[in-house]
Amino acid sequence: MNLAQPLPASVKIIEVGPRDGLQNEQQTISAETKIELVNRLSQAGFPNVEAASFVSPKWVPQMATSSEVMAGITRRPGTLYSALVPNMKGFEAALAAGVDEVVIFAAASEAFSQKNINCSIAESIARFRDVAQAAKQHHLRLRGALSCAFGCPYQGEVTADSVADVVRQLRELGCDEIDIADTIGVATPRHVQVVMRRAIDEFPIERLSGHFHDTYGQALANIYASLEVGISIYHASVAGLGGCPYAKGATGNVATEDVLYMMQGLGIETGIDLDAVVDAGQFISDKLGRKAVSRAGNAIAAKRTPGCN
Numbered sequence: 001m002n003l004a005q006p007l008p009a010s011v012k013i014i015e016v017g018p019r020d021g022l023q024n025e026q027q028t029i030s031a032e033t034k035i036e037l038v039n040r041l042s043q044a045g046f047p048n049v050e051a052a053s054f055v056s057p058k059w060v061p062q063m064a065t066s067s068e069v070m071a072g073i074t075r076r077p078g079t080l081y082s083a084l085v086p087n088m089k090g091f092e093a094a095l096a097a098g099v100d101e102v103v104i105f106a107a108a109s110e111a112f113s114q115k116n117i118n119c120s121i122a123e124s125i126a127r128f129r130d131v132a133q134a135a136k137q138h139h140l141r142l143r144g145a146l147s148c149a150f151g152c153p154y155q156g157e158v159t160a161d162s163v164a165d166v167v168r169q170l171r172e173l174g175c176d177e178i179d180i181a182d183t184i185g186v187a188t189p190r191h192v193q194v195v196m197r198r199a200i201d202e203f204p205i206e207r208l209s210g211h212f213h214d215t216y217g218q219a220l221a222n223i224y225a226s227l228e229v230g231i232s233i234y235h236a237s238v239a240g241l242g243g244c245p246y247a248k249g250a251t252g253n254v255a256t257e258d259v260l261y262m263m264q265g266l267g268i269e270t271g272i273d274l275d276a277v278v279d280a281g282q283f284i285s286d287k288l289g290r291k292a293v294s295r296a297g298n299a300i301a302a303k304r305t306p307g308c309n
């Protein structure tokens with residue numbers, strides 16, 4: 001029996017490079033560079049750029065410049081600028097910085113919740129209740145991220161039921177969108193379809209997203225598997241930037257250039273200029289002093305060099 005549906009005609013791609021991509025970089029990246037990266041990405045046409053994170057600078061020092069970044073960017077009408085917010089202190093800073101969307105971030109794994117935000121899942125949901133209410137009061141969009149939905153670096157297996165349980169709690173907080181995240185990139189396509197189908201039982205499919213890291217080289221296959229079950233929102237990171245400070249060995253999110261190239265080939269509309277994203281990827285890779293991790297990005301950049309075909 002073929003359970004696959006027709007693929008969506010269009011998808012929303014959320015660019016998470018400036019936050020998820022850069023948060024784990026050991027070298028200090030200037031606010032100026034982050035601002036230029038965000039501007040290049042919004043100009044490329046992304047409907048949503050995750051630009052900042054108002055977490056404790058003791059926990060994630062690279063994100064300490066988030067207010068400066070938000071103050072320095074040139075806002076493009078049509079782009080929403082999002083930021084991670086773990087508590088009310090983060091919310092106040094995000095509000096003052098003028099973010100359009102706050103992202104509360106829970107986990108499907110107790111062990112990861114403790115390592116990442118220093119509290120249990122239940123405590124995190126209680127903390128997020130105040131943030132969610134404040135976001136609604138201020139008419140800000142509210143997104144819920146769910147880490148370790150397919151496996152945890154500390155506890156190992158994570159069940160689809162525990163994912164569904166936290167999705168339901170995030171729905172009850174009033175999340176407009178919920179991200180099902182493979183923080184350590186361990187998922188494979190059939191597993192993804194099982195978990196996504198359980199999540200769809202708890203939350204409207206058109207507001208669920210897939211957030212895949214590429215640690216085991218499965219991210220594009222996992223996106224395709226999610227397309228088959230009808231998921232139409234995906235996160236990606238320019239030049240494949242990233243990793244998670246609390247998930248050892250996690251590599252970057254799937255590279256945005258690779259996702260856009262695949263969507264183009266599938267005839268799925270994104271509204272994003274792939275060439276401009278390749279430029280943004282080369283820009284940030286030059287600043288970091290290393291080659292972009294995107295296969296498609298590097299291939300397209302190489303083709304532009306005279307003498308290459």
Ligand SMILES: CC(C)(COP(=O)([O-])OP(=O)([O-])OC[C@H]1O[C@@H](n2cnc3c(N)ncnc32)[C@H](O)[C@@H]1OP(=O)([O-])[O-])[C@@H](O)C(=O)NCCC(=O)NCCSC(=O)C[C@@](C)(O)CC(=O)[O-]
Nearest residue numbers: 054055056059060086089090105116117118145147181183
């Ligand atoms: C949640 C806390 C704050 C708890 O951390 P804590 O130490 O339990 O909190 P606390 O309330 O005891 O505060 C400790 C200190 O931090 C300060 N503080 C407290 N809150 C803030 C804030 N918002 N902004 C700035 N400062 C803050 C607070 O004022 C205090 O300062 P002190 O009195 O010692 O000088 C901490 O654990 C934290 O910031 N964690 C963030 C970890 C993180 O950002 N991880 C990466 C993002 S998650 C992720 O990447 C996964 C995702 C979403 O991408 C999906 C995926 O890929 O799977």
